[in-house]
Amino acid sequence: xxRALLAAIEDGLPVVSSPYADIARQIGTSEDDVxxxxxxxxxxGVVKRLGLVVxxxxxxxxxxxxVVWDIxxxxxxxxxxxxxxxxxxxxxxxxxxxxxxxxxNLFCMIHGRDRRTVRKQIAELNASAxxxxxxxxxxxxxxxxxxxxxxxxTANMEPAA
Amino acid sequence: MTDPSLDAVDRRIINALQGGFPVCExxxxxxxxxxxxxxxxxxxxxxxxxxxxxxSRFGPMYNAERLGGDVTLAAMEVxxxxxxxxxxxxxxxxxxxxxxxxxxxxNMWFVVAAEQPERIAEVLCQIxxxxxxxxLSLPKLEEFFIGLKVTV
Numbered sequence: 001x002x003r004a005l006l007a008a009i010e011d012g013l014p015v016v017s018s019p020y021a022d023i024a025r026q027i028g029t030s031e032d033d034v035x036x037x038x039x040x041x042x043x044x045g046v047v048k049r050l051g052l053v054v055x056x057x058x059x060x061x062x063x064x065x066x067v068v069w070d071i072x073x074x075x076x077x078x079x080x081x082x083x084x085x086x087x088x089x090x091x092x093x094x095x096x097x098x099x100x101x102x103x104x105n106l107f108c109m110i111h112g113r114d115r116r117t118v119r120k121q122i123a124e125l126n127a128s129a130x131x132x133x134x135x136x137x138x139x140x141x142x143x144x145x146x147x148x149x150x151x152x153x154t155a156n157m158e159p160a161a
Numbered sequence: 162m163t164d165p166s167l168d169a170v171d172r173r174i175i176n177a178l179q180g181g182f183p184v185c186e187x188x189x190x191x192x193x194x195x196x197x198x199x200x201x202x203x204x205x206x207x208x209x210x211x212x213x214x215x216x217s218r219f220g221p222m223y224n225a226e227r228l229g230g231d232v233t234l235a236a237m238e239v240x241x242x243x244x245x246x247x248x249x250x251x252x253x254x255x256x257x258x259x260x261x262x263x264x265x266x267x268n269m270w271f272v273v274a275a276e277q278p279e280r281i282a283e284v285l286c287q288i289x290x291x292x293x294x295x296x297l298s299l300p301k302l303e304e305f306f307i308g309l310k311v312t313v
Contacts, residue, residue, distance in 0.1 A: 006228070012220035013182070015207045017189060017200065031186065038184045046227045052178040052210075053218040059167070059175070066263065066270070077303075084305040092305040095234065098297045102236070102267070107299075139263040139270070 001029060005037055006047075013050075061111045063118045063140065067125065068104035070097070070135040076106055082129040083108050088121045103135060115140060167215065170198060174206060175215070182219075231278035233300040235285060236267040237292075244269070247292050256284045267297065 004027040014022045020038070021031040041047040056064060071079050076094055083106070084092040091109040108125070112118040122138060125131075167175070173196055183191040193203040210216050225232045239247045244262070251257055251271055260271035275281050285296045 006221070006223065009221055010223075012211070012218055015189075015204055015211065015219065017187060017204070019188065020184070020186070035184055035186070042184065044227070045224055048222045048224050049181060050184065050221050051180060051182040051219070052175055052216055053220075053222065054175060054179060055215055055217050058214045064261075080303075080305040093301045094303040094305075095299040095301060098299065101295075102297055102299070107234075137265060139265045139267075141261040141263050141270075143262040144260070 001027070001033075002037060002041065002046075005034060006041070056111050057144065060113055063110075063112045063115045065110045065112075065115075065118050065122065066139040066141070067108045067110060067122055068137050068139070069106045069131060070103045071106045073105075079129045079131070080106055083125055086121070086125055086128060088112065088118075089125070104137065170196075170202075171206060171210060174203065174210070178219075225274050225276075228276065229278075230274060230276040231281050231300070232272060232274040233281055233285075233298045235271050235273055235288075236297040236299065237269040237288075237294050238267050239269045239292075239294060243292075247294065250291050251288055254284050254288070256280060 005023065008023050008027050013019045016022060018031065020034045024031045024034045027034075038047065038050070042050065069079075080092055080094065083089055088110050089108050090111050091107075093107045094105055095107055097103050097105050110118050110121055110125075112121060118140075119138075126134075126136070177196055178192065182188060185191055187200070189203050189207075190200040193200045196203065207219065211219055237247070237251075247269065248260060248262075251269070252260055254273070256273050256275045258272045258274050260269065262268060263270050273281055273284050275284065281298075285298055288294075289296050
């Protein structure tokens, strides 16, 4: 039943007064059951969030930078906590290095209105976590070729790239 | 797609509902009350916003790993003159959820997500075969928590 529920809402919630009752009818259960299940799935983190997903560019967030660093494995958690605490950082992940092509293991996403502001924020970020001299790269996005909220079969994703 | 400009109420709606949407019998009523508007107005505005270019979706964000699926971030170094063709090849896979051009030697970055974890490797391998280019796979090893939210 959890799977049926997740599949029923993957493309979006019905925008009607009692959306959970609509979904319940669709999958053959009660509104209470749908509400209970959704609350549990949110609590367990299977559903990360329920709500609006904005297209950053359309709402004026034209500058989207992926900032990456090569941080010593022993320091990465400590540094990441500092970076993640900055309000303009929207995602922060540790990922594997792929040597020799890709030496970076810590990734942050910053969404901002323009590149100048984002560059300033990156400087602040480096200062806040004492990262002067650490190997780093800034990858601004130039164009988004595909941004869709994915299917259940392929998982609804955070804009991780 | 309709393309209205956002007024102050639209902006408040977007800012508030990015963080979360109530799970109760009359969720729009509850959300509308928080926003100081009526349920009918919220529903009407969301109807319009949903079809606008501002929103990609109104619904759930799943944790693929928790569902038994898997996700990775992939990067490719694509020669400029082949960029459009390679983008078409990559985007043709249902498993590819986002694809961004970035200004770096690795200039194409996309997310691959699949319900069957082994499907990820298949897709990446297929992309390498079809394009003749190397694909770096950089799956998430650890996530540091932040609420994803922009103020419009």
